[in-house]
Amino acid sequence: MSELTTKKESNPIIVDVPAKPFLRWAGGKKWLIKHLNKILPKNDFKSYHEPFLGGAAIFISLNPKKAYLSDLNRELIDTYRTLKNRPEEIITELANFDNSQTSYYKIRCEQPESDIRQAARFIYLNQTSYNGIYRVNLKGQYNVPFGFRKKDFLEPDVLRAVSKSLRNADIIHGDFDLIKPNIQKRDLIFLDPPYTVSHNSNGFIKYNQKIFSLEDQYRLSTLIDHIKSKDAYYILTNAAHHKILDIFEKGDKRLELTRANLIGGINAHRGKTSEYLFTNIKSIS
Numbered sequence: 001m002s003e004l005t006t007k008k009e010s011n012p013i014i015v016d017v018p019a020k021p022f023l024r025w026a027g028g029k030k031w032l033i034k035h036l037n038k039i040l041p042k043n044d045f046k047s048y049h050e051p052f053l054g055g056a057a058i059f060i061s062l063n064p065k066k067a068y069l070s071d072l073n074r075e076l077i078d079t080y081r082t083l084k085n086r087p088e089e090i091i092t093e094l095a096n097f098d099n100s101q102t103s104y105y106k107i108r109c110e111q112p113e114s115d116i117r118q119a120a121r122f123i124y125l126n127q128t129s130y131n132g133i134y135r136v137n138l139k140g141q142y143n144v145p146f147g148f149r150k151k152d153f154l155e156p157d158v159l160r161a162v163s164k165s166l167r168n169a170d171i172i173h174g175d176f177d178l179i180k181p182n183i184q185k186r187d188l189i190f191l192d193p194p195y196t197v198s199h200n201s202n203g204f205i206k207y208n209q210k211i212f213s214l215e216d217q218y219r220l221s222t223l224i225d226h227i228k229s230k231d232a233y234y235i236l237t238n239a240a241h242h243k244i245l246d247i248f249e250k251g252d253k254r255l256e257l258t259r260a261n262l263i264g265g266i267n268a269h270r271g272k273t274s275e276y277l278f279t280n281i282k283s284i285s
Helices: 030-039 057-062 074-085 087-094 101-108 115-128 156-168 176-182 206-211 214-229 242-248
Strands: 048-050 067-071 169-173 188-191 233-239 253-260 272-279
Touching: 030 057, 030 253, 030 272, 048 057, 057 156, 067 074, 067 176, 074 087, 074 115, 074 156, 074 169, 087 115, 087 156, 101 115, 156 169, 176 214, 188 214, 214 233, 214 242, 233 242, 242 272
Parallel strands: 048 067, 048 188, 067 169, 188 233
Antiparallel strands: 233 272, 253 272
16 A cells, blocks of 8 residues: 555544644654744745654644655554544544553553554553653563543544644655655755754663664755755754764754753653754744
C-alpha cells in the first residue's frame, strides 16, 4: 500500500473550536508558539513541511493551507492518518475505554488489528500513561506504566478540530530525508529532531543516541543546505550545546530560548532549559 493511500472519510461533524495538540509529547514545541510572531510573518510561505511530527503543536498553530507531515514512529503516523479520515469512529471507540489501572494494562497488552482500534489505543495510552512518554522495549512493545491521571482522555471536539486541520496534509511514515523532493521555493520547513546531546553540558543521551545519532545530526545539516539551495525557509530547534553549534552554525540567525523542563519523575529536577533556534528567515527580530 502506498504511503499516501487513505481510506474513505467518515464524514465527521466538525465543531468550530480552535485546534490544539491532542497528544502529550516529550520535547513537544507548544512552548515555542508564543515566539513565532518574532520569527515568522504570518502565512508568508507556500507549503509547510514537518518531518519530526511528534505532537504537531507548530503545525496545528500555523494551520497551513498545504502540509507534508512525517515521522519515523509508525504508530504515531498511523494514528494521524486515521484521525484525518475517520475521527468519529475513533471517538466512538475511545468512549468505550476506562481510565483505570486494570483497563490500562489490558489495553496496553493489545495488538489491534483495525486502524480505528490502533489509533484509539495510541491516544488512550498517551493520555493515561506516566508522563505521556512513548517508550517501547526491545520487542517493540509499549511499556510505560499507568499514570494515575485524572484528566479526561477523551476530548471529542479537539480530535474533530485536528482532523479538520489535517485535511490538506500528506502524512508519510519515514526518514526526514524523504521531504527533499517536495521542497519548493518559499516553502517553510520546521525541524525539531530528537536531541542527541544534553542541554548545556558535554554529555550524550544514550536513549536518544539510538533514536537520532550524531551522524543523523550531520545528515540534517546537509538537508538544511538543500533547503537553502531551493530558496526555502527553515526553522530548526535543537539543544543548546557546543556540538550543535559546530554542526549547524551556518551564518543564519540563531536564538537561545528558555523553556520549562516538564519531563521527569517525582524526584527529577524540573527547572529551566535552554534551546537553540536557527533560521534563515530574514524578518526575524
